[in-house]
Amino acid sequence: MxxxxxxxxxxxxxxxxxxxxxxxxxxxxxxxxxxxxxxxxxxxxxxxxxxxxxxxxxxxxxxxxxxxxxxxxxxxxxxxxxxxxxxxxGSFECLEDYTCKKILIEKQMPILNEKQKEALEFIKQQKTSLLFADTGSGKTEIYISLLKEYIENGEQVLLLMPEISLSPQMQKRLEVYFEDKFFIWHSKISKKKKQENLEKLKNSEVMLVAGARSALFLPFTKLGLIIVDEEHDNSYKANNIPKFNARDLAVFLGQKENIKILLGSATPSLTSFYKQKSFRIKGSFFKSEKEFIYDESELSLSSTVLREIRTSLRNKKQVIVFLPTRANFRQILCKSCGNTIKCPFCSIALSMHKKKNALKCHYCGFTKEIDKLCPNCADSMLEARKMGTAELCEMLEKELKDFNAKIVKFDSDEISSFSKLNSVLRDFNKNDIDILVGTSMLAKGHDYHDVDLSVILGLDEYLFRPDYKALEESLALAMQVAGRAGRKGKARVLLQSKNKVFFQRYINDYDAFLKDELEARKELYPPFTRLLRILIEDKDEKNGFILCEKLAKEYKKIQDIEIIGYGACAIAMLNANFRFYILLKSNSHTKLIKAAKYALNFNNVSIDMDPVDFS
CATH class of the missing domain: 3.40.1440 (GIY-YIG endonuclease)
Known part of the structure; x- marks a missing residue:
C-alpha cells in the first residue's frame, strides 16, 4: 500500500x-x-x-x-x-498531458506607425515592461502584433483584462485578426463552454486566451507571453479570499517561469511605473483635439453642463455623462433631526430607487419601501441627497425634452448581462442613443465612435477618500472617461469640480502627476513600502473592539512593522457584523506575512495583503 x-x-x-x-x-x-x-x-x-x-x-x-x-x-x-x-x-483547471503546436495566422496584421514599431522592439528586449500609451494611441495594435509572433512560434499567450464581461470591444478586435483561434474565459461562462474551451486548448486549436483574473489558473503547458491590459484597474484585485492581485501574480509568473510580461495602460499605477521599465507613447493614433471646460458648481445639472450637452445635440453628436453613484439618490436625509435613513444591517445610507419605490442597500442588498416619515424622529421633512445615475437621467429627460433625445443608463443596475451590454453599445455606436449616463463602466475600454463631449460629475468626493491612492485613482478615472470622447477629431471634456487646480495641473500631464506623487509617497506608502490590512468582523461589538486592541498591542512590540491606524472601519457595520481594522506597514513582506499568520489564529479575522479597499 x-x-x-x-x-x-x-x-x-x-x-x-x-x-x-x-x-x-x-x-x-x-x-x-x-x-x-x-x-x-x-x-x-x-x-x-x-x-x-x-x-x-x-x-x-x-x-x-x-x-x-x-x-x-x-x-x-x-x-x-x-x-x-x-x-x-479549487480555482485551478486540470488537463491531461498535451503538447503545443504552431498555429499559422493567415490574416494580415495591423500596420504599425514608427512609434508603435519602436514600442514593439522595446517590449521584445525586456522580460517585463510597461507600455505607457495615451488613450487612442494604438496599444491594441501592438498587443496583436506581439501575440501573433508567439502563437506562430508555438507558444501559448494570455491577454488579461480587468473585467472581460465589460470589454466586448477586445473580443471583436481579436476576431478580426485571430478569427476562431482564441477563446474568452471568465466566471460567467457555462460549465459546458468551459469544457469545450479546455479541449481546444489541449488540442492546440487555440493558443490565445483572453480573460479575466481566473484565466491565470488555466492549464497552460507552454505559456510564453502574458499581456495585462489596463493594468491600473482595481478589478484585478479579488474581493473574496484569497484577495490576490492578478497583475502581481502575472509579474510573479514572469519571474519564476521565464514568461514575457507586458503591462499596458494610459494611466499606469504608480507601482508599475516605478518598478517596470516603460515605453511612452503620447498622443492618439488618429488626430484628436480636446478642449477642457471646468465647472466649479456643486454637484448638479448646472447651466454650464446643460449648455454643453445642448451644443452637442444640435451638432448631431453624442454625449457620455459620468457619475460615480447609481440609483436615484444615495441618501435620504431628515431635515428635522439630521439623520440619514440607514440600512439596519450596515452603517450605510440606503439608496433610493424610484421605479421600484424602494430604498436599497448597495452592500448587503436589503430593500424596503420608501419611508414617508423619519424612522428616528417621525418627522416628514425628508430630503433626497447625492443624486445617482437614475435621477440624472430623469433630470436630463426633463431639461432636454425639446431635443427628443434618447438617454440610456449605463450602470450595474441597468447592464445586468453580457448581451445587455452588447445591445446598448451596439445601439450607441449606431447613433440610436444620444446620451449615455453611467458609472465607471463608461471608462472600461469601450470605443464610442461619435462622442464629442464627455461630462465628468461627482469626482470631488472620490478625490478625498481616506485612501493613499485617492488622487491617483480619481485622476486616472477622469482621464479614462475623458479619453472616450473625440477618438477622432475635436471633442470637449467638461469636468465639474471644486478642485479645478488639481485637474487642470494634471489631466493633460499624467507623467507630471506620477513624478510628483512618487515624491509625495517616499518612505510612506507603496511602492516604497508594503501594507497589510487586518479585518475583524463580529456580531458582538465589544468582542470585536477587544480583539482589535489586543492585536494592535501585540503588533506595537514587533520591530520593522509600523501601525498606520486601527479602530472601527469607515463602514463600521456590514451584514450585521461590527467591523474593526488594523493597517500595518513594513519594508519586509516576510514580516507582514508573519503578522497575518498570527492574526488568523483568532476567529472572525481576515487579512488583505497589498489592500486597495480601505472602507
Missing amino acids: RYYKVAIKGRFVDELIYESKEKIEILSEVLLDLQNKKDLKAIVLEECEKPEFKTKAIKAKTGAKLSKTQFELASFISYYYNCKLSFIL
Missing part, C-alpha cells in the same frame, strides 16, 4: 493523507470521499510514510494533472496571501 498527501480542491481544509494500491504521479488529479461527500476532486502533492491513523482509499484517477507552473502559482498564493492550498486549488 502507498500513502499520499492530497489537497482537496476548493475545501478550506489542511492537506490529508489517503492510501492507494497503485503508484500515482505527483500533481495528478484524483477522486476521493470525505465524510459524507462523494467523488471530490483532489491533487496528489507527495508520497509519504504510512501514518499512525487509519486512512481512506483514493477511488480513481481522473487522467488530468496540475501543471508544475500551476502548482508554483497556487503555492505562492497560499504563502503570500495566507490561504489554504486546498481552497486555492
Whole structure:
C-alpha cells in the first residue's frame, strides 16, 4: 500500500493523507470521499510514510494533472496571501498531458506607425515592461502584433483584462485578426463552454486566451507571453479570499517561469511605473483635439453642463455623462433631526430607487419601501441627497425634452448581462442613443465612435477618500472617461469640480502627476513600502473592539512593522457584523506575512495583503 498527501480542491481544509494500491504521479488529479461527500476532486502533492491513523482509499484517477507552473502559482498564493492550498486549488483547471503546436495566422496584421514599431522592439528586449500609451494611441495594435509572433512560434499567450464581461470591444478586435483561434474565459461562462474551451486548448486549436483574473489558473503547458491590459484597474484585485492581485501574480509568473510580461495602460499605477521599465507613447493614433471646460458648481445639472450637452445635440453628436453613484439618490436625509435613513444591517445610507419605490442597500442588498416619515424622529421633512445615475437621467429627460433625445443608463443596475451590454453599445455606436449616463463602466475600454463631449460629475468626493491612492485613482478615472470622447477629431471634456487646480495641473500631464506623487509617497506608502490590512468582523461589538486592541498591542512590540491606524472601519457595520481594522506597514513582506499568520489564529479575522479597499 502507498500513502499520499492530497489537497482537496476548493475545501478550506489542511492537506490529508489517503492510501492507494497503485503508484500515482505527483500533481495528478484524483477522486476521493470525505465524510459524507462523494467523488471530490483532489491533487496528489507527495508520497509519504504510512501514518499512525487509519486512512481512506483514493477511488480513481481522473487522467488530468496540475501543471508544475500551476502548482508554483497556487503555492505562492497560499504563502503570500495566507490561504489554504486546498481552497486555492479549487480555482485551478486540470488537463491531461498535451503538447503545443504552431498555429499559422493567415490574416494580415495591423500596420504599425514608427512609434508603435519602436514600442514593439522595446517590449521584445525586456522580460517585463510597461507600455505607457495615451488613450487612442494604438496599444491594441501592438498587443496583436506581439501575440501573433508567439502563437506562430508555438507558444501559448494570455491577454488579461480587468473585467472581460465589460470589454466586448477586445473580443471583436481579436476576431478580426485571430478569427476562431482564441477563446474568452471568465466566471460567467457555462460549465459546458468551459469544457469545450479546455479541449481546444489541449488540442492546440487555440493558443490565445483572453480573460479575466481566473484565466491565470488555466492549464497552460507552454505559456510564453502574458499581456495585462489596463493594468491600473482595481478589478484585478479579488474581493473574496484569497484577495490576490492578478497583475502581481502575472509579474510573479514572469519571474519564476521565464514568461514575457507586458503591462499596458494610459494611466499606469504608480507601482508599475516605478518598478517596470516603460515605453511612452503620447498622443492618439488618429488626430484628436480636446478642449477642457471646468465647472466649479456643486454637484448638479448646472447651466454650464446643460449648455454643453445642448451644443452637442444640435451638432448631431453624442454625449457620455459620468457619475460615480447609481440609483436615484444615495441618501435620504431628515431635515428635522439630521439623520440619514440607514440600512439596519450596515452603517450605510440606503439608496433610493424610484421605479421600484424602494430604498436599497448597495452592500448587503436589503430593500424596503420608501419611508414617508423619519424612522428616528417621525418627522416628514425628508430630503433626497447625492443624486445617482437614475435621477440624472430623469433630470436630463426633463431639461432636454425639446431635443427628443434618447438617454440610456449605463450602470450595474441597468447592464445586468453580457448581451445587455452588447445591445446598448451596439445601439450607441449606431447613433440610436444620444446620451449615455453611467458609472465607471463608461471608462472600461469601450470605443464610442461619435462622442464629442464627455461630462465628468461627482469626482470631488472620490478625490478625498481616506485612501493613499485617492488622487491617483480619481485622476486616472477622469482621464479614462475623458479619453472616450473625440477618438477622432475635436471633442470637449467638461469636468465639474471644486478642485479645478488639481485637474487642470494634471489631466493633460499624467507623467507630471506620477513624478510628483512618487515624491509625495517616499518612505510612506507603496511602492516604497508594503501594507497589510487586518479585518475583524463580529456580531458582538465589544468582542470585536477587544480583539482589535489586543492585536494592535501585540503588533506595537514587533520591530520593522509600523501601525498606520486601527479602530472601527469607515463602514463600521456590514451584514450585521461590527467591523474593526488594523493597517500595518513594513519594508519586509516576510514580516507582514508573519503578522497575518498570527492574526488568523483568532476567529472572525481576515487579512488583505497589498489592500486597495480601505472602507
